[in-house]
Amino acid sequence: MNMKRFTVLAIAGMLCAPLAAHADGPYSSIDLTSEQTEFVKQAVAKRLKDPDSAKFPDKFSAVRDDSDKESVTVCGEVNGKNSFGAYSGATPFYISLIPPFSGPGTKEPFYALVTMIGGGEFEPAVVVEMCKEFGIRSF
Structure with missing residues (x-):
C-alpha cells in the first residue's frame, strides 16, 4: 500500500471514529440560519482549488443530534x-x-469541526455515507 493511500485511509478512519458515538442517537432536521448558511459556504469554499468559483444550491440538509443540542x-x-x-x-x-x-x-459564531469534500481526498461515496450515518439521505 502506498503512503498516500495509507494516509487517506488513516484520516478517514479518524473521521469515522466520532460516528460510533453518534450512531445511536436520533437526529432532528433543522433549518440553518442565514448566518450558519454563509459560514458553511465559506468553510467549504476555502477547501476548493478556486474558492471564488464555488456554487451552492439554495439550501443544505442539516440535522442536530437530539442528545447534543x-x-x-x-x-x-x-x-x-x-x-x-x-x-x-x-x-x-x-x-x-x-x-x-x-x-x-x-x-466566530461557529467552528467547522470536520469538512469532507468528495472528489479530492475522499471519494464522493464516502462523503454520502457519512451523511447517511446522520440520517441525511438527500441533499
Whole structure:
C-alpha cells in the first residue's frame, strides 16, 4: 500500500471514529440560519482549488443530534472550478458545526469541526455515507 493511500485511509478512519458515538442517537432536521448558511459556504469554499468559483444550491440538509443540542451536521453539494478552470460538477460535502469556546475575544459564531469534500481526498461515496450515518439521505 502506498503512503498516500495509507494516509487517506488513516484520516478517514479518524473521521469515522466520532460516528460510533453518534450512531445511536436520533437526529432532528433543522433549518440553518442565514448566518450558519454563509459560514458553511465559506468553510467549504476555502477547501476548493478556486474558492471564488464555488456554487451552492439554495439550501443544505442539516440535522442536530437530539442528545447534543448545540452541534449541527450539514451535508450538501458544491460545484467549483478544477485546475483547468472548468467546473467539475456537483460534489458532496459534509461539515459539522460546533459552537465556539466561550471566552473573551470569541468572534466566530461557529467552528467547522470536520469538512469532507468528495472528489479530492475522499471519494464522493464516502462523503454520502457519512451523511447517511446522520440520517441525511438527500441533499
